[in-house]
Every structure is written in C-alpha cells, then in structure tokens.
Amino acid sequence: MDISELGEFGFIDHITRREKIKNSTTTAGIGDDAAVLNFTDKESLVSTDLMVEGIDFDLTYHPLKHLGYKCVVVGASDICAMNGKPSQILISLALSARFTVEMVDEFYEGVNIAALEHGIDVIGGDTSASVTGFMISITTIGSAKKEDITYRHGASINDLICVSGDLGSAYIGLKLLEREKKILTGNNVAKPEFGDYSYLLQRALKPMLRSDVIELFAENKIKPTSMIDISDGLASEILHICKKSDVGAKIYIDKLPIYIKCYEAGNELGIDPIISSMNGGGDYEMLFTTSLAEYEKIKGIEGISVIGHICSKDEGAALVTKEGNELTIIAQGHQGNKEQE
Amino acid sequence: MDISELGEFGFIDHITRREKIKNSTTTAGIGDDAAVLNFTDKESLVSTDLMVEGIDFDLTYHPLKHLGYKCVVVGASDICAMNGKPSQILISLALSARFTVEMVDEFYEGVNIAALEHGIDVIGGDTSASVTGFMISITTIGSAKKEDITYRHGASINDLICVSGDLGSAYIGLKLLEREKKILTGNNVAKPEFGDYSYLLQRALKPMLRSDVIELFAENKIKPTSMIDISDGLASEILHICKKSDVGAKIYIDKLPIYIKCYEAGNELGIDPIISSMNGGGDYEMLFTTSLAEYEKIKGIEGISVIGHICSKDEGAALVTKEGNELTIIAQGHQGNKEQE
Numbered sequence: 001m002d003i004s005e006l007g008e009f010g011f012i013d014h015i016t017r018r019e020k021i022k023n024s025t026t027t028a029g030i031g032d033d034a035a036v037l038n039f040t041d042k043e044s045l046v047s048t049d050l051m052v053e054g055i056d057f058d059l060t061y062h063p064l065k066h067l068g069y070k071c072v073v074v075g076a077s078d079i080c081a082m083n084g085k086p087s088q089i090l091i092s093l094a095l096s097a098r099f100t101v102e103m104v105d106e107f108y109e110g111v112n113i114a115a116l117e118h119g120i121d122v123i124g125g126d127t128s129a130s131v132t133g134f135m136i137s138i139t140t141i142g143s144a145k146k147e148d149i150t151y152r153h154g155a156s157i158n159d160l161i162c163v164s165g166d167l168g169s170a171y172i173g174l175k176l177l178e179r180e181k182k183i184l185t186g187n188n189v190a191k192p193e194f195g196d197y198s199y200l201l202q203r204a205l206k207p208m209l210r211s212d213v214i215e216l217f218a219e220n221k222i223k224p225t226s227m228i229d230i231s232d233g234l235a236s237e238i239l240h241i242c243k244k245s246d247v248g249a250k251i252y253i254d255k256l257p258i259y260i261k262c263y264e265a266g267n268e269l270g271i272d273p274i275i276s277s278m279n280g281g282g283d284y285e286m287l288f289t290t291s292l293a294e295y296e297k298i299k300g301i302e303g304i305s306v307i308g309h310i311c312s313k314d315e316g317a318a319l320v321t322k323e324g325n326e327l328t329i330i331a332q333g334h335q336g337n338k339e340q341e
Numbered sequence: 342m343d344i345s346e347l348g349e350f351g352f353i354d355h356i357t358r359r360e361k362i363k364n365s366t367t368t369a370g371i372g373d374d375a376a377v378l379n380f381t382d383k384e385s386l387v388s389t390d391l392m393v394e395g396i397d398f399d400l401t402y403h404p405l406k407h408l409g410y411k412c413v414v415v416g417a418s419d420i421c422a423m424n425g426k427p428s429q430i431l432i433s434l435a436l437s438a439r440f441t442v443e444m445v446d447e448f449y450e451g452v453n454i455a456a457l458e459h460g461i462d463v464i465g466g467d468t469s470a471s472v473t474g475f476m477i478s479i480t481t482i483g484s485a486k487k488e489d490i491t492y493r494h495g496a497s498i499n500d501l502i503c504v505s506g507d508l509g510s511a512y513i514g515l516k517l518l519e520r521e522k523k524i525l526t527g528n529n530v531a532k533p534e535f536g537d538y539s540y541l542l543q544r545a546l547k548p549m550l551r552s553d554v555i556e557l558f559a560e561n562k563i564k565p566t567s568m569i570d571i572s573d574g575l576a577s578e579i580l581h582i583c584k585k586s587d588v589g590a591k592i593y594i595d596k597l598p599i600y601i602k603c604y605e606a607g608n609e610l611g612i613d614p615i616i617s618s619m620n621g622g623g624d625y626e627m628l629f630t631t632s633l634a635e636y637e638k639i640k641g642i643e644g645i646s647v648i649g650h651i652c653s654k655d656e657g658a659a660l661v662t663k664e665g666n667e668l669t670i671i672a673q674g675h676q677g678n679k680e681q682e
Binding site: 049125141331 | 348369375376377379380384385389390391392393394397418420422423425429431434464466468469476480487492493569570672
C-alpha cells in the first residue's frame with residue numbers, strides 16, 4: 001500500500017496503533033505535541049542517533065525487521081553505557097517514494113520486538129518524505145540514580161579495563177554480507193540465510209542490547225569507574241575514556257575476546273580479527289573500567305573479559321603484543337562500520 | 342574547510358566548543374554516551390521533529406543561519422504547545438559531501454542565537470554522512486508542573502477557540518520565495534532582501550517561538566483547556582483538537598487574524614489568504630481553547646484573537662462565512678508548507 005493512501009495522520013495512527021505504555025515514567029506517549037514523562041525520583045538520560053541508508057545500513061542485505069530491532073539497540077545501548085535503564089524511545093523516519101506501508105510495518109515489527117524485550121515505550125516520532133533513501137533518527141530516554149551514573153571521565157590509574165561479550169564479529173559479519181550482496185540482490189530474499197557464520201551475520205544485522213551487563217552490575221554491587229558502548233570499535237572508545245579521564249591505557253592483544261569463527265571468516269576475507277576488534281565497530285558491547293578491588297567480583301561474571309589496565313597519561317594508549325611490544329592505539333572510528341555513537 | 346579534515350570527533354568538538362549550560366536541569370550536556378537531566382520537581386516533555394532538504398526546506402533561498410534558528414523554534418514550539426518551558430535540545434545532522442565546516446558553522450550560529458534567546462541548552466546530537474542533501478533531526482525537552490500541562494484533549498463545548506499572532510503569512514512568504522528562487526539562484530545571495538514583504542518572508546524563513554504566549558498564560562493565571570501549535574495550518578490543527586477532545590468547532594472567517602500584506606501578496610500570487618491561513622502551515626502560532634469564563638482575561642491580551650468556539654461533535658467542524666454559511670473543515674496538512682508537527 002502506498003503511504004499517501006493513508007495520509008500523514010492516518011500513517012502515524014497506523015504506526016502507533018499497537019502502542020501500550022509499559023513504564024510508570026511514561027505519563028503520556030504518542031498523540032500530543034510532546035510526550036509527558038515523570039522522572040521525579042531519578043536523573044533522566046537522553047541520547048540521539050542517526051542511521052542513514054547507504055551510509056549506516058544497506059537494505060540489499062539488511063532486512064527491515066532486523067534494522068528496526070537494531071535501531072532500538074543502537075539507541076538504548078547509549079543509556080546502558082551510562083549505567084542506566086532505557087525506558088522510552090522516539091523514532092523519526094524520512095522515507096523516499098519507494099517505501100510502502102508494508103515496508104514500514106516490517107521495520108516497526110522489529111522496533112516493537114526490541115522495545116517489548118527491553119520494556120521500552122515508543123512515545124513519539126516524526127515522519128517526512130525524503131528525496132532519496134531511508135533515514136532514521138532515534139532518541140532514547142532512560143534513567144538512573146544519580147550515584148549510579150557512570151561517565152567516561154571516571155577512570156583512574158591501575159583500574160582494570162573490561163569488556164562484555166566478544167569484539168570484531170559485527171564488522172566481519174558486515175564484510176561477509178557485502179561479499180554476498182551480489183548474490184542476494186535480485187534474488188529478493190528479505191532474510192539472508194545465516195548458515196555457518198550465522199552468529200557473525202547476526203552481530204552485524206541484529207546486535208543484542210547489553211542491558212544484562214548493567215543488571216549484573218546492580219546484582220553484584222559493582223559500580224564501574226567509567227563506561228562507554230562500543231559502537232565505533234575498541235580503539236576509538238578506549239581513547240574517548242582516556243581523553244575524558246586524562247589517563248593512558250594498556251590493552252593486551254591476547255586478552256581480546258574474539259569469537260573463534262572470526263579467524264576462519266577473517267582468513268577468507270583477508271581481515272585480521274584483531275584489527276576488526278580494534279577498528280571495526282558495531283559490536284555494541286560495554287567497555288568499562290573498575291577499580292582493582294573489584295577484580296574478584298568481575299572474574300566471577302561469565303562473559304566479562306579483563307583486557308588491560310589504565311596507566312598514566314604519559315604512558316599513552318597502547319596495544320601490547322604477546323612479545324611485550326607496544327603499538328600506539330589510533331582512533332579509526334567510522335572507517336569501517338559506520339554506526340554512530 | 343572539508344568536514345573530513347576535522348574527522349568526526351574533531352567535528353563534534355568543533356560544533357560543541359561554545360556550549361555553556363544555562364539550565365539547572367542540565368546535569369551533563371554533550372560529551373558522554375547520553376546527556377544527564379534532572380527533572381525531579383516537574384514533569385518532563387519530549388518531542389522530536391525531522392527537517393529534510395528538498396521537502397521541508399530549500400537551501401537556494403533558505404539561509405543556513407535562518408534554518409538553524411528555525412529548527413530550534415520548530416522543536417521548542419511543541420514544548421510551548423504543552424504549556425511547558427523548553428530547556429534542552431539535541432540536533433542531529435546528516436550531511437552530503439558538498440557541506441563544509443563553514444556551512445555547518447553558519448547553521449549552528451542560528452541554532453545558538455535561538456537557544457540563547459530562549460535559554461535552551463544544546464545537549465547532544467549525532468552526525469552522519471548522507472548520500473544526498475541535508476537532513477536535520479531535532480529533539481526538544483522541556484518541563485511543566487503536572488497541573489499546568491495542556492493536552493489536545495481538554496476542549497469542552499462552548500470553550501473559546503483562540504489563536505496567537507497572525508495566520509497564513511508563512512505560507513505566502515514561502516510562495517514569494519519560490520517565485521524569487523530563479524532570481525536568487527546563481528546569484529549566490531545567502532540572505533535575500535526582505536523588502537516590502539519582509540515580514541512575510543521572515544515568517545517563512547525564521548518564525549518566532551511563541552514562548553511569550555505561555556508566559557502570558559502564567560502571568561494572567563490562564564490555563565487553556567487544550568492547545569496545539571500551528572505547524573500544518575489551522576484546519577488540521579483544529580481537527581486534531583476536535584478529534585482528541587471529541588467535540589466540534591465553529592471558526593468565523595472574519596475573525597481570522599490575517600496580516601494586511603497577505604492580501605496584497607496573495608493577490609499577486611493568486612493565493613487566497615483565508616486558504617493560506619487554514620491550510621498553509623508553518624506559522625508556529627499557538628491555537629488553544631479556554632473556558633468562556635476566561636473571556637475577559639483573554640480579551641485584555643494584545644495579539645490573541647478569539648476566532649470561534651467549540652460545539653458538539655455532531656455539529657462538526659466548520660468555517661463560518663460572514664453570511665453565516667458553513668464550510669466543512671478538511672485537513673490539508675502537508676499539502677502546502679511541509680513542516681512537521
């Protein structure tokens with residue numbers, strides 16, 4: 001169905017028809033000039049992200065449902081990176097003439113699955129035509145107690161550098177998809193088969209929100225000293241923490257959590273999984289630092305890797321090889337996977 | 342200067358270098374995964390708008406500085422329409438390769454002027470490349486006491502329908518600019534001369550935020566029963582109020598506040614100023630209803646016009662001519678000026 005058949009207001013009604021409010025902080029959602037929220041007992045957190053067709057995603061291999069899911073994850077990941085709980089999202093779409101109501105429905109199916117999984121209310125948005133392509137703007141809101149909020153600027157010398165999950169898979173998954181693009185194009189296959197590399201492709205198309213990591217912090221009474229989510233690759237993220245905290249960092253190559261299939265696929269593609277971890281981006285894992293005193297607690301949490309430690313600013317930021325050689329870390333954000341912070 | 346010369350992070354630093362926090366509700370602005378806000382004694386209000394080049398604005402006659410100013414007004418107007426005070430804004434930009442650092446600076450100059458005028462903190466945003474054109478996503482945050490928030494759904498039978506300022510000028514201004522487009526193109530004139538129609542052109546390029554109306558409500562202890570800002574034209578806005586409030590409306594043609602120059606320019610362009618008021622949009626005036634008991638107060642406020650009254654749903658929504666004939670009001674949103682809610 002052509003979107004113009006519904007008219008703009010009909011289209012908004014169509015998109016929002018299934019919205020049920022899940023959070024007590026949402027006083028009023030979609031349907032007025034602004035949504036009304038109540039954060040009278042906590043600090044609120046707000047972040048915004050932009051996703052542009054042809055730059056941040058490619059619809060020839062990115063199913064719209066996965067893309068909708070991913071948009072929620074990309075937005076909510078910023079709230080988790082503040083040690084907060086995401087609770088509301090606003091999604092605006094600019095759509096070129098080739099987009100049908102069914103395509104937008106497929107996108108929102110993914111949005112709604114992710115929102116339901118994470119207890120997030122879709123409280124607003126805007127729609128516009130676009131001259132070419134599809135563009136998505138995501139604003140995510142969440143909250144945290146003032147004393148729990150974790151900034152980028154709290155890392156101190158000797159703090160442990162930790163990361164959740166594994167790194168570099170999303171970028172290698174993206175490169176696999178780009179290789180397969182010609183096969184998929186013209187075939188009109190909305191959902192590519194994931195096969196043996198299914199995990200890698202899934203990391204690229206439908207990353208998981210690491211809100212579980214934030215919950216583990218609460219359960220284990222851990223307050224990271226600094227935190228950031230890995231959208232642009234480990235290199236640029238650790239440099240953000242170093243810059244904001246006025247410190248240096250040593251990261252050990254042999255501690256990097258790399259999924260085994262990355263070596264196999266990386267070999268086929270001619271991509272070093274270490275480079276992919278450092279500069280690939282799109283993993284949406286949590287990079288954080290904790291005081292040394294937390295080591296026993298951190299060690300006991302499955303899926304968290306200690307990959308290095310914070311040092312003085314003078315020592316710089318370096319990747320340390322097995323042989324003990326140091327390679328200076330340089331930000332390569334947006335060279336690879338162009339997902340935004 | 343090419344944006345790539347600064348790099349993405351350098352570019353963000355460049356854009357945000359002048360930001361000073363003005364509001365006590367802004368705990369932390371730009372520089373982390375999310376901004377941190379404190380609305381512990383009020384309800385917070387959130388709204389988002391999308392502005393797309395070639396759809397919502399045309400850079401051949403829209404100076405970037407005016408556009409930056411307008412983006413803040415468009416965003417903040419939604420917060421005013423809830424009877425709230427705007428306090429924070431997040432602006433994301435997708436920029437095609439033709440955009441230079443100087444062009445973005447010019448845009449932000451306008452953003453900063455409007456933000457300073459209205460005490461709004463620019464607390465975040467995102468940047469991305471775009472395949473073609475310029476796209477702007479604006480998220481605006483504000484607050485109000487719970488008892489002051491004005492929704493679209495509160496209008497009752499016999500309520501007065503009121504509007505601030507004048508209507509239809511923005512659309513006629515836009516049509517004048519479109520007529521002059523050929524003259525301006527190639528001439529490389531960034532700021533068109535406003536001449537005799539300066540007010541009309543200014544309404545199209547750099548509308549004013551009617552936060553003064555909200556302040557007048559507070560001073561005069563008026564609580565509107567319903568309110569909406571006029572982004573799409575009076576017709577579609579009054580229909581939103583009627584739909585949400587389950588009522589009808591009578592609006593009197595001879596009460597419509599139309600600036601005198603609209604008749605002159607409308608005559609030249611072949612546009613009826615009444616049609617422009619009803620369906621043109623882009624005026625960003627406040628449309629609101631109040632109980633009859635407030636009439637004396639409303640009458641005393643300069644620049645507020647009483648244009649009609651709320652009636653029962655069965656009576657429908659109609660424009661009443663001088664002769665007493667009724668014309669059914671039909672939404673024409675997005676047929677004319679394509680600004681979004």
